[in-house]
Amino acid sequence: MSMIDKVAVVTGATRGIGRAIAERLQADGASLVVCGRDAARLKDWEQSGVVTVKADIADPDAAAGLVKTALDSWGRIDILVNNAGITRDGFLMRMPDNDWNDVLRTNLSGAFYLCRAAIRSMMKQRSGHIVNISSVIGVTGNAGQTNYAASKAGLIGFTKALARETAQRGILVNAVAPGYIETDMTEAMADKHREAILQQIPLGRTGTPQDVADLVHFLASDRNRYITGQTIHVDGGLVI
Numbered sequence: 001m002s003m004i005d006k007v008a009v010v011t012g013a014t015r016g017i018g019r020a021i022a023e024r025l026q027a028d029g030a031s032l033v034v035c036g037r038d039a040a041r042l043k044d045w046e047q048s049g050v051v052t053v054k055a056d057i058a059d060p061d062a063a064a065g066l067v068k069t070a071l072d073s074w075g076r077i078d079i080l081v082n083n084a085g086i087t088r089d090g091f092l093m094r095m096p097d098n099d100w101n102d103v104l105r106t107n108l109s110g111a112f113y114l115c116r117a118a119i120r121s122m123m124k125q126r127s128g129h130i131v132n133i134s135s136v137i138g139v140t141g142n143a144g145q146t147n148y149a150a151s152k153a154g155l156i157g158f159t160k161a162l163a164r165e166t167a168q169r170g171i172l173v174n175a176v177a178p179g180y181i182e183t184d185m186t187e188a189m190a191d192k193h194r195e196a197i198l199q200q201i202p203l204g205r206t207g208t209p210q211d212v213a214d215l216v217h218f219l220a221s222d223r224n225r226y227i228t229g230q231t232i233h234v235d236g237g238l239v240i
């Protein structure tokens with residue numbers, strides 16, 4: 001039970017990858033604080049003793065409130081997983097300001113707000129693990145996803161800078177870049193597009209939320225003593 005006595009905050013844990021990450025950490029004994037915007041799905045978590053916060057992480061006050069709730073409830077934060085994210089796909093020429101701003105605010109500013117709020121307590125305790133969920137799209141780019149690619153590439157740079165800024169205080173900061181993972185986010189994709197991506201995955205299958213959760217669990221655990229500032233792909237070899 002490697003996560004006993006660890007307190008983990010996971011954003012966007014009502015569904016998909018965030019839910020799998022929170023379940024993986026909980027299975028190993030972590031005390032959890034999870035957030036999302038879907039009250040009904042948060043109720044499911046409450047039933048297993050998890051502290052839940054209904055919060056829009058794109059709102060700086062709500063993000064700070066989430067961290068405050070975690071500190072008030074458990075007294076410390078050992079692990080912060082910035083997972084919550086959205087897409088608003090469309091070609092640049094026709095992209096409305098809102099689609100650009102919503103994606104940047106949620107995917108990139110959200111992680112900034114959460115890290116800023118949590119970092120002081122991690123610095124004081126001289127330990128902590130932060131894992132930011134980026135995407136292979138932040139590395140390769142993708143037509144129709146300039147907003148999403150910018151947000152996910154931004155997270156990679158943010159991760160490197162924060163890793164340098166906090167290393168001397170024993171805080172390790174990493175990013176995970178999933179490839180094609182089966183969740184609500186990818187469900188809307190047309191079969192033709194999905195098939196084309198599948199052809200490019202050397203391991204011959206799409207990923208599961210658990211594939212991502214296992215890596216996040218390792219990066220956030222005390223077994224990770226010497227990896228910081230890195231972006232690790234979980235993509236079946238899609239980007240090699």
Ligand code: NAP
Pocket residue numbers: 011012013014015016017018035036037038039041055056057058083084085086106133134135136177178179180181182183184185186
């Ligand atoms: P998903 O199934 O759409 O789930 C997204 C989660 O984020 C939900 O729990 C949602 O909660 C939460 N969320 C979204 N906006 C939020 C906000 N403003 N405030 C709080 N919570 C918010 O997506 P997913 O596929 O699991 O993706 C999780 C992360 O992995 C995202 O950052 C995504 O970009 C990244 N990723 C996914 C893939 C993939 O293939 N699926 C690939 C690369 C990277 P509510 O609905 O309760 O608001």
